Amino acid sequence: MTDKINPLPQPVATLATGGGISWPGDSHWGPDALERAVQVAGARLRQPLVITDPVVWRAVGPAVQAALATVPGLSWQVYDGVVPNPTLTQVREALQTARRLGCGSLIAVGGGSAIDVAKVVLAGLAGGLDVEELQAPRGRAWLDAPATPEDALLLAVPTTSGTGSESSSAALIQGDDGRKHLYRSLRPRPAIVALQPSLTLGLPPRPTAHGGFDAVLHALGTWVNTDPSPVGKALALHALRICLPALPAVLREPDSLQARADMQMGAYLAGVAIGLNKVDAVHGMCTPLEARVHLTHAEVLAPVFSVVARHTVQTHARPYAEAARALDIASTGNEQHDALALIEAVEGLARLGGIATRFTDLRLSAQDADELATRALRSASTPLNPRPLAHPDIRSLYLQMAHPGVSP
Ligand SMILES: [Fe+2]
Missing domain, CATH: 1.20.1090.10 (Dehydroquinate synthase-like - alpha domain)
Structure with missing residues (x-):
């Protein structure tokens, strides 16, 4: 019967170039995904800073806070200054807030803008870097290195379906020169993702x-x-x-x-x-x-x-x-x-x-x-x-x- 099976039109696992994959960490989907993701994060949620925008936070903040409240003794802070097409200004503000409040983890709640800002903030926070250094050799070296267990945790709670920022290696932020800069790295990719469809119901x-x-x-x-x-x-x-x-x-x-x-x-x-x-x-x-x-x-x-x-x-x-x-x-x-x-x-x-x-x-x-x-x-x-x-x-x-x- 194997004569009925067509050969591959071209090699799949090519020998010319090697490859490798790095799966995104823990992903949870379904009606209670958020609560399960928070439980999995557990003790890694050290004094988290929620990074979001005011409209999203009004809509889904209660659900996120209810999930966070299930972790005994956890306290969190909220930065809700993210705007569409975010700039380095929001990254700096959120990074300063995280440092000032001693936050040891981040929770991005929103669409690609909130998650992109959180990725770059995470790189600054975990790498001990200022925003300006992230595109300089020292920042590049941190972004190019593999993630370590000591890196601060980023939990993503997407409320839109599109950019894939919750699972991709890219973050697009407008620089001080007005141009969009792409930060590409697997290291600050969210280690935990909560795909809870109910959180996207309010999307216009x-x-x-x-x-x-x-x-x-x-x-x-x-x-x-x-x-x-x-x-x-x-x-x-x-x-x-x-x-x-x-x-x-x-x-x-x-x-x-x-x-x-x-x-x-x-x-x-x-x-x-x-x-x-x-x-x-x-x-x-x-x-x-x-x-x-x-x-x-x-x-x-x-x-x-x-x-x-x-x-x-x-x-x-x-x-x-x-x-x-x-x-x-x-x-x-x-x-x-x-x-x-x-x-x-x-x-x-x-x-x-x-x-x-x-x-x-x-x-x-x-x-x-x-x-x-x-x-x-x-x-x-x-x-x-x-x-x-x-x-x-x-x-x-x-x-x-x-x-x-x-x-x-
Ligand atoms: Fe795109």
């Missing part, structure tokens, strides 16, 4: 749609890119399998705990996948553009995806076609056709969530596009795009986005 439709779309592009970017790590690939495809139906379901039925749970798990798995394999040029080209426009991450991602993915599949359709077939989106035997069907399905999800797939007011000069391309190439994900993109290619793609339909 817009962030629900935008976060869900971001998670889809994390999973897809990891699946199609050239990083061969088989574990990340498996997680990415499974995350796509979850997110593609979960996103329309959660938009249709925002009060459905099942839909919220599925979306939360899909975003979490996609986060683990990007922590292992990174993403593609869609995210690599998105970050520099985000510093120039007043749009959300998803509002930049969707038009960038539309242009970059269509350009990529002209020569490298296979991974997109494989996903389309694995997910029962299209299976015609024609790679181009199946790949485009997947792209159209993803664009359809954006539109369903009210996210435009074209920029309507993006003005870029040739020099702007040059600078953006230079920055996009600094991303670790851009070189992993299935279709290799050199500086002139990226420049040209940016100009296409600014002038849709016209090739410069």
Whole structure:
């Protein structure tokens, strides 16, 4: 019967490059995930500082405090100064608060912004570093070293489903120069995560749609890119399998705990996948553009995806076609056709969530596009795009986005 089994189209465990994984620590999901996570943390919750924002804390603070109250003798403090697109100002404030109050652990409660701030605060706190040092050699050395049992604990309680910050190795913080800086390290990744779907029920439709779309592009970017790590690939495809139906379901039925749970798990798995394999040029080209426009991450991602993915599949359709077939989106035997069907399905999800797939007011000069391309190439994900993109290619793609339909 083995003659019915097709051989692998290409090696999975490649001999050309080795690999390894570092699983995120303890993850708990389900209706009582928060209480179980707090119990597992136990004595490692030394005088924790909760890092959150005021809106989230009003909504879920009582549930978090009730869970913390189950640990005998535990006292905690709250820093609720996190804002969307956080800057180093919030990191400094929270780090100073943690030091002043003698906090020995952190609990991030909120979306990607709160968790990203907490990751960088943790690096400062556990590494004995000031914020400015984190991008200098001393800080890099701490971030590049493996986690130790003595590192302060970070427990993440996500209240949104999208960024995957609770499980990824990345933290995006706006620097003093106004640009977004990516801190990439496995060391400050939350050691304990509580995925409790009820905590995401209050998320309004817009962030629900935008976060869900971001998670889809994390999973897809990891699946199609050239990083061969088989574990990340498996997680990415499974995350796509979850997110593609979960996103329309959660938009249709925002009060459905099942839909919220599925979306939360899909975003979490996609986060683990990007922590292992990174993403593609869609995210690599998105970050520099985000510093120039007043749009959300998803509002930049969707038009960038539309242009970059269509350009990529002209020569490298296979991974997109494989996903389309694995997910029962299209299976015609024609790679181009199946790949485009997947792209159209993803664009359809954006539109369903009210996210435009074209920029309507993006003005870029040739020099702007040059600078953006230079920055996009600094991303670790851009070189992993299935279709290799050199500086002139990226420049040209940016100009296409600014002038849709016209090739410069
Ligand atoms: Fe993203």
